[in-house]
Amino acid sequence: MNITREQVDALNAVVTVAITKEDYKPKVDKVLNDYRKNASIPGFRKGAVPMSHIQKQYGKAVLLDEVNKLLQSSLNDYLVEEKLDILGNPLPKVTEDFNWDTDDYQFEFELGLAPEFTVDLGATNKVVKYTVVANDKMLDEQVERIQKQYGKIIPKETVEEGDDITGTFTNEEKGINNTATITTDVFKTKKDGKKFIGKKVGDVVTLSTKGLFDDDHKLMDYLKVSHDDVHGLDIEVNFTIEEINTREKAELNQELFDKLFGEGTVSSVEEVKAKIKEDAEQQFAQQADQKFLNDVTEALIENTKFDLPEEFLVKWLQSAGEKPMTAEEAQEEYNKSEKGLRYQLIEGKVITGNNLQVTFEDLKAFTSVLIKKQMAQFGQTNPTDEEVDGIVARVLQNKDEVKRLSDQLMSEKMLNLFKEQVKYKEKEVSYEDFVKEMYGE
Structure with missing residues (x-):
C-alpha cells in the first residue's frame, strides 16, 4: 500500500491511496474460508462447498467490504500520523470508469485543511466591560413592588388610577394573544392610560x-x-379587561422583612434595599459577563483574519447531513454557518494556546458549586458533603449532563482568560441603560 499527498494550495489537498492485491487478499481469503465452513448449500455437505461456489456467490461483496475497511483505516491512520488538521471529512473523488475486476486499486480523496493563523487577544481593544448597578430609582421601585405584591388585594368594578388591570392583548394578524397585568401608568403617554379609566370587566x-x-x-x-x-x-x-384589582400596600415592618428574607436577617428599609441591591447586582454581573463574552467573541471573529476552503466545504455539506443538499442549498448553509465555524477554529486555538483544560476534578468541583446553589434556592442552605457528593456522582453519570457542564465550565475558563488578557474599557451603567447597550441602542 502506498499513500501520497498532493498539496493543491494552502487549504486544499488530494490524498491518493494505492492498494495492491497483497494488501487485501489475505483478509478476503479468510472471510471466504469462514463462509465456506458455515455455508449450507443444497447438494453439498456443510463445510464441503467448493470454493468456486463461495467465490461466485460472495466474492465481489467480500472484496468491496474488505477493501473499504482497509481504505478507511489506512486513510485515518495517515491523517493522524501526518498530523493533518482537516475540516469536515475527506471527500472521495468519483471515478466514472472505476474497475473492480483488476487486482490493484487507486482511490483519491479531497481534503479541506484548517488555515494557519494566530489569535491576538490584545487586539480586541474596543470591547466594553459593563458593571451594572442597581440605582436608587430601581431600589425604590422594587420596594414598592414588594409592598404591592404582599399587600391586600381588593377587587373592583371599574378602573381608577393605580389599579391592577388583568386582561389579554390580542391581534389576530400578528398572532398576538397574551394575558398580562398592567397599570394605567405603564404607558408612555397619559392619553393611553386614561383610555382605561372608568372601564369595567x-x-x-x-x-x-x-x-x-x-x-x-x-x-x-x-x-x-x-x-x-x-x-x-x-x-x-x-x-x-378580565379582572380589576386595587392593592392596599403592605406595611414595611419586621413581619414583612422576616417573610421576605428569613427571621432576623434584615430589620430596616435601608437593609432591605441593601439586600435587594446585593442580590440584583449578582444577577446583573452574570448578564454583564455573558455580554462581555459575546462581545469578545465578535471582536475576535472580526479581528482574526484567515481564509477557509469554501468550495470544499460547500461540496462536503452536500452529502454530510442525513438528507443530501443541492449545491445552492449547501452554499446557503455554508453562508449561515461560516461565522460559527470561524469562531470554533479561533476558540480551539485559544484553548490549546493557553492550555485550558477541563479535568474530571474540575468538573466535580464545578458541579458541586452549582448543586449547592440550587439546593439553597429550595431552602437547603447547609447540605452535608455526603449529600452533595452523592448528587454530583449521579449527575456525572449522565453523558449529556457531562457534556453540558463541561462546555459551561470551559466557557467560564474562557471568560476568566478574556478578563485577564483582553484590553477592554470599563463602564458603570444602570440596568435600564445596560438593556439598551445589550440591544445596540
Missing part, C-alpha cells in the same frame, strides 16, 4: 403599539413578540 380597549411604552422592548414582555418585531411595530391591539 369585559370592556375592550384598543391601543396602537407605536410609542405605546417608553421602551419598545416592553412589547416583548406585554405582547410576547420577538425582539426583531418590536422595533417600529405599528399595529393596533385590543386589550380585553
